[in-house]
Amino acid sequence: MRVLAYMVVLALAFTMPLWVFVIAAALYFARWSGGELLVIAVCVDALFGSHGTFSGLLYTAITGGLYLFAAAIKPQLRIYQDLI
Amino acid sequence: MRDYSLKKKENFRRGYKHPLARAAIIVVVALLLVYVFGGLIGGATAVLVKPWYAATSWMHDGTGIIPTYLRSAQSYRDEVTRLSDELAQAHLNDEERQFLESENTELRALLGDTEGATHERIAAGVIGRPPFIPYDTLMLDRGTDDGILLDAPVYHFNNQLIGFVSSVSGHSAVVTLLSAPNFETTVYVFGPNIYTTARGVGNGVVRVSVPQNIAIAEGDSVVAPTLEQGFIGRFGVIRSESSEPEQYGFVLPDNSIQSFRLVSVGVRPVTEVSFDAAKNNLESAKSSLFTIPVPADVLVDEHATSTDPVDTTGEEASTTAE
Numbered sequence: 001m002r003v004l005a006y007m008v009v010l011a012l013a014f015t016m017p018l019w020v021f022v023i024a025a026a027l028y029f030a031r032w033s034g035g036e037l038l039v040i041a042v043c044v045d046a047l048f049g050s051h052g053t054f055s056g057l058l059y060t061a062i063t064g065g066l067y068l069f070a071a072a073i074k075p076q077l078r079i080y081q082d083l084i
Numbered sequence: 085m086r087d088y089s090l091k092k093k094e095n096f097r098r099g100y101k102h103p104l105a106r107a108a109i110i111v112v113v114a115l116l117l118v119y120v121f122g123g124l125i126g127g128a129t130a131v132l133v134k135p136w137y138a139a140t141s142w143m144h145d146g147t148g149i150i151p152t153y154l155r156s157a158q159s160y161r162d163e164v165t166r167l168s169d170e171l172a173q174a175h176l177n178d179e180e181r182q183f184l185e186s187e188n189t190e191l192r193a194l195l196g197d198t199e200g201a202t203h204e205r206i207a208a209g210v211i212g213r214p215p216f217i218p219y220d221t222l223m224l225d226r227g228t229d230d231g232i233l234l235d236a237p238v239y240h241f242n243n244q245l246i247g248f249v250s251s252v253s254g255h256s257a258v259v260t261l262l263s264a265p266n267f268e269t270t271v272y273v274f275g276p277n278i279y280t281t282a283r284g285v286g287n288g289v290v291r292v293s294v295p296q297n298i299a300i301a302e303g304d305s306v307v308a309p310t311l312e313q314g315f316i317g318r319f320g321v322i323r324s325e326s327s328e329p330e331q332y333g334f335v336l337p338d339n340s341i342q343s344f345r346l347v348s349v350g351v352r353p354v355t356e357v358s359f360d361a362a363k364n365n366l367e368s369a370k371s372s373l374f375t376i377p378v379p380a381d382v383l384v385d386e387h388a389t390s391t392d393p394v395d396t397t398g399e400e401a402s403t404t405a406e
Contacts, residue, residue, distance in 0.1 A: 014133055035107065038114040045118045046125035047133070060118050064111030071107035 002032055013040045014047075018058070025063055029070040037063050190241060190346065205239065205348035206231055211256070213342055220264040220286055222247070222344060227255045235353035237311055240344060245308055245316050246288075246337075248354055259347070262308075262316060263288045263337070271316060272366055273333070275304035282306065282316070288337035290316060293330045300333050309362035310354060 009024045021044075025037050041063035049056025117125065143151050191207060208230075212223030226232050236249045238259045247261035262269050267284040271292060276299055282292045294300055302322055308314035320336035357365070 014136065035110045038110060042114050042118050042125060043129040043132075046122045047129040049118070049122065049126075051122035051126065054119075056122060057115055057118055060111075060114050064114060067111060068104070068107050071104045074103075 002034070005031070006034075006036065009037060010040050013044050013059070018062075021059070022062055022066075025066055029066050033067075033070045033074055035067055038067060204351045206351060207346060207348050208232070208257070209346055210344045213344060217258075220247075220261040220267075220284065220288070220341070221250075222259040222261070222341075222347070224249075224257045224259060224347065224349070225255070226349070227253050227257050229254045231351060232257045232349055233351070233353045235355075237313070237350040237354055239313070239348045239350070241338070241346075243313055243315055244338065245311065245314050246347070249349065257349070261288065261341070263290050269308055269316070270310065270362075271306050272309050273300065273304050273306050276300055279309070282335070285334075288341045290335040292319070292333045292335065294333070296324065296326070296329060296331055298331075300331065304333065306333075306335050307366065309366050310357050311350075312365050312368040313350075314365060 005028055009021070009028055012024045013021045025041075028034070028037055038060065041059040044059045045056055049058065142148075143154065146152070206226060208224040208226040210222050211225045212221075214220070217223055222238075224232070224238075232249060232252050234249055234252050237245055238247045238249060240246045245262070247259045247264075249257050250260040251258040260267065261284065262282070263284040263286060265284055265286045269282045269284075269290070270279065271282045272279050273292065273294070276294070278294065278298060280292055280294055282290045285291045290306070292300075292306060300319060300322060302319050304319045306316045306318065308316055317335035317337070319333040321334040322331065323334070324331035
């Protein structure tokens, strides 16, 4: 399931607008909180972004922010405490 | 040796114990990778995603049979959608045109422009009707400033006389209907061909009472001989009981009073007329009620009969009709 979701997010990242990818990434983080999405973001920025500039880090920055946010709030959520 | 190995593992895990710190480190590393090795990573990614973009380009720009077929199918679907939208818009326009045509016809009828005859009238909108004003009265949005005169006859659709102007001001007028209770009108009934008196009984209904020995029937026309255009209506209901000395014919309105939206008002008021003048008015009413303009090539009357075979061409028939 996680691999399938990852492939979906991968496809969305390369074919859909940014906001679609952001929503998909947020859902992925909410469920699995995996850092592997950063690999996708890095690839997208490397392929489409302006190299050597801060504006070319858009996908990585947003995905990193979501990842940090998920990591920060997960310990506070009871559902994850129960799982642990 | 085993002890040393365990200590090393414990130390390694302790260094990344806080998940938030570990996530922050991963994010920073990712940003640095993009910033520093963006070109290299981009090149590698381009190789990986090249099949996808090649397929996309093939679909959009390819000249092969399959992409051409798929593009044609899509274009046909778009065409169907566009034509469906145009059809819906055309239906809408057609309905609007039909509404305008019917309104135009109604306005022409109100102004007396029916069957080729034109009578001078003033069109007026009904702005008050029962039950908001007294029963069997109407309030119009035209007054003396528009040429409305006191006692002028008021007509509804299809030249039906419905009442007269009983009160008028600058921009409005009040119409009293012939159906106002106990309002009396001298009428002529086609069929038995009699003069009699009609009385309003309210709610748009006019009652005509005649003796039992006079045959009246539903559909008989009732006109007011005081006017050239005095058609009031036709008997819709006949009530006749042998135990009573008289029978009643009721003229019912074609439409409910509450549905009256537009009326037309004659430019001349109703005046007293002599009996001879009333008879002349009746002849005029007969002419308008029982005759219609027939095309010359269709009309066949006594003037057209001859011992010779009749040539039914339009030209000759036109001559006979004249």
